[in-house]
Amino acid sequence: MVTLFLIFLNIAAYFIIPRSNYDLLGLNILFFQGDYWQILSSMFLHGGLTHLILNMIVLFQFGSVLEKYLGKLYFASVYCIGGLFCSLLSAVYIYFFDQNVNLIGASGAICVLMGYYAFLDKQSTLGIIVAILLMSFVPLFIGINVAWYGHIFGFICGFILMKTRSIKKIHS
Numbered sequence: 001m002v003t004l005f006l007i008f009l010n011i012a013a014y015f016i017i018p019r020s021n022y023d024l025l026g027l028n029i030l031f032f033q034g035d036y037w038q039i040l041s042s043m044f045l046h047g048g049l050t051h052l053i054l055n056m057i058v059l060f061q062f063g064s065v066l067e068k069y070l071g072k073l074y075f076a077s078v079y080c081i082g083g084l085f086c087s088l089l090s091a092v093y094i095y096f097f098d099q100n101v102n103l104i105g106a107s108g109a110i111c112v113l114m115g116y117y118a119f120l121d122k123q124s125t126l127g128i129i130v131a132i133l134l135m136s137f138v139p140l141f142i143g144i145n146v147a148w149y150g151h152i153f154g155f156i157c158g159f160i161l162m163k164t165r166s167i168k169k170i171h172s
Contacts, residue, residue, distance in 0.1 A: 002076045003063030007056050010106055013044040014052050027103035031091045039087035045104035055106045062113040069120070078116055082157045083109030089153040103147050107135075108154040115158025129155075 017025065024035065027042035046052040067075040086108035094101055111132060118128040132155050136148035 001067070002072045002079075003060060003067050006063065006079065006106075007059060010044055010046065010052060010056060010059075014046050014049075017045065022104060023102060025104075027087055027091055027094065028101060029094060029099045032095055039084055039091060042087060042104050043083050043106050043109050046106070047104055051105060055110055059106060059110050059113070062110065062117055066113055066117060066120075078158070078161055079109055079113065082112030082116070082154065082161050085157045086112055086150060086154040089157070090147065090150045093149045093153075101147070103150060105147070105150070107147065108150040111151045111154025112158035112161065115155035115160075116162045117158070118155070119159050119162035 022045055024030070025038065025041040026045055027038045031038045046055065063075070063079070066078070070078065083106075087103075090103055090108060094103065114128050114132060118125040132151050136146060136151040139146040140148065
C-alpha cells in the first residue's frame with residue numbers, strides 16, 4: 001500500500017508540477033542558499049516519461065517485497081529517511097563537483113531500497129551491485145546524463161540502514 005502510494009505521488013508530481021518549477025524544486029546549488037525543501041521535492045520529479053516509468057517499475061519491484069517484510073511504517077521510514085540522506089549526500093557532491101546540475105528523480109531513494117535488500121538477501125548482493133553500476137554508468141557511456149553518484153549514495157545509505165537495524169536487533 002505504501003509502495004503504491006509512493007508510485008502515485010511520483011506519477012501525480014510528473015503530471016501536475018510544471019517543468020518550469022524544476023529549477024526551484026530539483027536539487028541544485030540553491031539548496032545551499034536556503035532552498036532546503038529540495039532534498040525532498042527532487043525525489044518526486046522526473047525528466048521524462050521513460051525516466052518515470054523505469055523508476056516506478058524498480059520501486060514496485062523492491063518496494064513491494066520490502067514493504068511486506070518490514071511493515072508499512074518501517075518501510076516508509078527507510079524510503080524517506082534513506083532518500084533524504086541520499087539527497088543530502090548528493091547535495092554535497094553537487095556543491096563540490098558540479099554546481100551546474102539540477103538533480104531530479106526517485107532513483108536515489110529506490111537505490112536505498114536496493115541497498116537495504118542487498119544486505120537482507122546475501123545471495124542477491126552481487127547482482128544488485130552490478131545492476132546499480134550498470135544503471136549508473138552505461139547511460140553515461142551513450143551520452144545520457146545520469147546522477148550516478150545518487151545511485152551509489154542511495155545504495156550505501158540503504159546498506160547502512162539495514163546494518164544499523166541488524167545491530168539494534170543483536171543488542172536488544
